[in-house]
Amino acid sequence: MKFSSASLLLAALAVAACDSKTATTGEAANSNATVEAAPPATDPAAAETSGTRATATDEANATPAPDPTTIPAGKAGDAAAILARPQVPILCYHQIRDWTARDSKGAKDYIVPIAAFKAQIKMLADSGYHTISPDQLYAYMTTGAKLPSKPIMLTFDDTDLDQFTVARPTLEQYGYKAMYFVMTVSLGRPHYMTKAMVKQLSDEGNIIGSHTWDHHNVKKYQGKDWETQIDKPTKTLEEITGKKINYFAYPFGLWNTQAFPELKKRGFVAAFSLAEKRDQQDPMFTIRRIIASGYWSPKTLRNNIVQSF
Numbered sequence: 670m671k672f673s674s675a676s677l678l679l680a681a682l683a684v685a686a687c688d689s690k691t692a693t694t695g696e697a698a699n700s701n702a703t704v705e706a707a708p709p710a711t712d713p714a715a716a717e718t719s720g721t722r723a724t725a726t727d728e729a730n731a732t733p734a735p736d737p738t739t740i741p742a743g744k745a746g747d748a749a750a751i752l753a754r755p756q757v758p759i760l761c762y763h764q765i766r767d768w769t770a771r772d773s774k775g776a777k778d779y780i781v782p783i784a785a786f787k788a789q790i791k792m793l794a795d796s797g798y799h800t801i802s803p804d805q806l807y808a809y810m811t812t813g814a815k816l817p818s819k820p821i822m823l824t825f826d827d828t829d830l831d832q833f834t835v836a837r838p839t840l841e842q843y844g845y846k847a848m849y850f851v852m853t854v855s856l857g858r859p860h861y862m863t864k865a866m867v868k869q870l871s872d873e874g875n876i877i878g879s880h881t882w883d884h885h886n887v888k889k890y891q892g893k894d895w896e897t898q899i900d901k902p903t904k905t906l907e908e909i910t911g912k913k914i915n916y917f918a919y920p921f922g923l924w925n926t927q928a929f930p931e932l933k934k935r936g937f938v939a940a941f942s943l944a945e946k947r948d949q950q951d952p953m954f955t956i957r958r959i960i961a962s963g964y965w966s967p968k969t970l971r972n973n974i975v976q977s978f
């Protein structure tokens with residue numbers, strides 16, 4: 670059933686429904702993403718992220734990032750300050766495997782062939798990108814903390830097995846770390862990661878985030894849904910990793926403002942959406958990502974990174 674993954678199809682449908690400009694062809698998938706106003710060139714943070722101050726000591730200076738839960742709320746910048754900082758590019762991947770005849774045109778945005786994935790990651794390394802952790806991103810966005818030159822974040826949604834068998838060794842080759850947003854209903858099922866794999870990813874320095882129990886749309890939660898989709902999966906992931914789960918990714922990238930207080934009171938410090946515009950009052954709960962399409966050459970990916978963030 671690998672090729673008719675319910676989550677994949679649901680994701681494709683939802684993206685098509687919520688933004689008709691995306692999910693038709695790979696080239697179009699992110700090209701219409703809302704690009705927010707560029708920050709003023711005088712912003713000192715701009716120089717940091719553009720790589721113009723890149724030095725060999727950047728990485729040493731930039732890590733480790735503080736635990737986000739230890740940053741006092743009063744010290745975190747307000748929404749305007751956060752929105753004014755240049756966005757760090759964040760890529761979102763789903764399945765990493767070769768296409769088959771059964772894959773629809775729309776699904777191929779979410780299925781990156783193995784060679785294409787390796788070429789995309791190699792391009793990032795050759796271009797001097799450094800992967801950062803969500804804690805580094807959080808510290809940068811809320812306090813302006815220093816980042817390595819050419820920072821980027823890699824995220825993997827939906828718990829697909831090939832994220833462990835293909836993406837993990839590829840990233841390892843370049844010393845890259847990533848964020849994995851796990852949908853707990855899938856753990857241990859055929860073609861999905863096991864709990865032991867998720868633990869290993871966490872132990873190896875990657876960060877595990879929540880992607881709900883079974884991928885239901887956050888905008889539709891009522892009553893017990895919060896317990897089923899958020900509370901229980903968080904507990905499961907904390908038991909697996911032995912670490913607090915601080916980050917959330919919205920299924921289908923769909924969110925509403927009513928979700929923010931619900932996520933905050935459950936201990937999340939930030940949440941990730943897709944390419945739409947950020948919420949102007951709560952940018953930390955609408956951090957933008959672009960789906961790195963299976964259709965994209967390394968050059969197309971590089972262009973989209975530059976244009977979308």
Ligand SMILES: [Zn+2]
Pocket residue numbers: 676680826827880884919920921
């Ligand atoms: Zn998903």
